[in-house]
Amino acid sequence: MNTNRILKEKNQINIVLHDAKASNLKSVKKLENSPLNVIDHYFQSFVGLHTIKKRLKEIYAVKLINDERQKNGLPAEKQVLHMIFKGNPGTGKTTVARKIASLFYDLNILTKGHFIEAERADLVGEYIGQTALKTRNLIQRALGGVLFIDEAYSLARGGEKDFGREAIDTLVKHMEDYKNDFILILAGYPNEMDYFLEMNPGLASRFPFIHTFDDYTIEELVSIAENFLHDRQYRLTNEAKWKLKHHLRKQLLRKEPHFANARYVRNIVEKAIRAQSVRLVNAGKFAYNDLIYIDVDDLDID
Ligand SMILES: Nc1ncnc2c1ncn2[C@@H]1O[C@H](COP(=O)(O)OP(=O)(O)OP(=O)(O)O)[C@@H](O)[C@H]1O
Ligand SMILES: [Mg+2]
The missing domain is CATH 1.10.8.60 (Helicase, Ruva Protein; domain 3)
Structure with a gap:
């Protein structure tokens, strides 16, 4: 396959898969007009956040290429985009998650792009059976958008007998079942999140994007x-x-x-x-x- 092929979309999106031999001038020009720049544009009033912007560009690039692969009859797997956001207070976790919901709607990655912010009480019930139902309902409501669970470690707060465990298990099951239909973002402070993930082995591997929001300089x-x-x-x-x-x-x-x-x-x-x-x-x-x-x-x- 010619890796220097220019893929043209009807809506003027040009993507260059350039190889080492590609003319520098040409690829620079294409980069300037790259559809991936929409991410920078979206976050232009934000300071820093370079790594997360890089990740978002990767996600969008894969989406565009998958569309092109499909047009060419090639297999194109939908991306699983569940994320973990670790970071100290005020580092932008909630704001960025909210932005991702609307950005991914604009980029055709999410069908609805709504944002649901939840905490322990929205998932965990008071008697047996209530938690699974509450959590399932929440996920149903989130389909097509982003479900953001803040201070996710509070789900593990009460130990083995707590209903939080049931919420985690229900989340795990449904994030697999509906892996292409919504994005689950678990957020919290770094140490607490690390501890939470350690205590729940198998959880971290279900999140392809684990992102740390650094303190600002x-x-x-x-x-x-x-x-x-x-x-x-x-x-x-x-x-x-x-x-x-x-x-x-x-x-x-x-x-x-x-x-x-x-x-x-x-x-x-x-x-x-x-x-x-x-x-x-x-x-x-x-x-x-x-x-x-x-x-x-x-x-x-x-
Ligand atoms: N990179 C940034 N550039 C500009 N403003 C920012 C940036 N990051 C965060 N802010 C602003 O700082 C405020 C706090 O951000 P946000 O609520 O997203 O932080 P958080 O990480 O969710 O904090 P917490 O852990 O306390 O919930 C918001 O008003 C947000 O707009
Ligand atoms: Mg927050």
């Missing part, structure tokens, strides 16, 4: 603040930016176990917007630049 946190402000047409003065950076550096050095990453920064910035409003009202300053700039004094941080 100071630069990334500052960019998250700036993006958040930029989206709302605000800006930090240089002094304010310096103060924020300095504060975050101190904060990260403290290594607090529950530091809330992007959520922490978002809270600071939302508070600063309120402080700016009060300052401007009190001073009667309503010029264009006054309305845009967040000043050093608007940041209630040390």
Whole structure:
């Protein structure tokens, strides 16, 4: 087979399977227009997240190639896309999972693209037989979309006799039965998730995507603040930016176990917007630049 063949779709999607001999210029040009760039576009207001974007591009590439294989009468297996998200508070697990639901709908990977967020109480019942039913119903509702179970380890909380065990078993059974019809995402903090997976051997191997959301660096946190402000047409003065950076550096050095990453920064910035409003009202300053700039004094941080 000629691996340099250009596959053309009616809707102008070009995919190049380039080999080593392919002209550099040509492949660079194709990469720029690559349909996979839709992933970057989708996540453009997000900072970092390089690995997850890479994974999503792989999934989309496989989907596109499978479509082409089918057109050529070749076998094309549907992908199993269940995922585990490990990460500290505020690293983007819930936000990314929600985005994946709508992205995969737009890319024709999911038929409905709805997002169901569940926790222990949504799966685990109070008497015998109720748990399997509750969990099954939840999965039925999730078909065509994403079922996101936060703090998944809480299912294993009560030990052997707890109904959480039944929920895990029901999940395992149905994630196989409906493996191509919905995406199950289990999320939680890294240590607890690792322990949970260790305690439930055989579980990890059913999730083709196990992704760790790293803590954000100071630069990334500052960019998250700036993006958040930029989206709302605000800006930090240089002094304010310096103060924020300095504060975050101190904060990260403290290594607090529950530091809330992007959520922490978002809270600071939302508070600063309120402080700016009060300052401007009190001073009667309503010029264009006054309305845009967040000043050093608007940041209630040390
Ligand atoms: N990479 C990012 N760029 C911009 N904003 C981000 C990014 N990651 C997270 N955020 C923002 O930070 C906030 C917290 O994110 P999210 O709730 O997804 O974190 P989480 O990992 O689910 O946290 P928790 O474990 O506490 O549930 C959200 O407002 C989200 O939009
Ligand atoms: Mg969350």
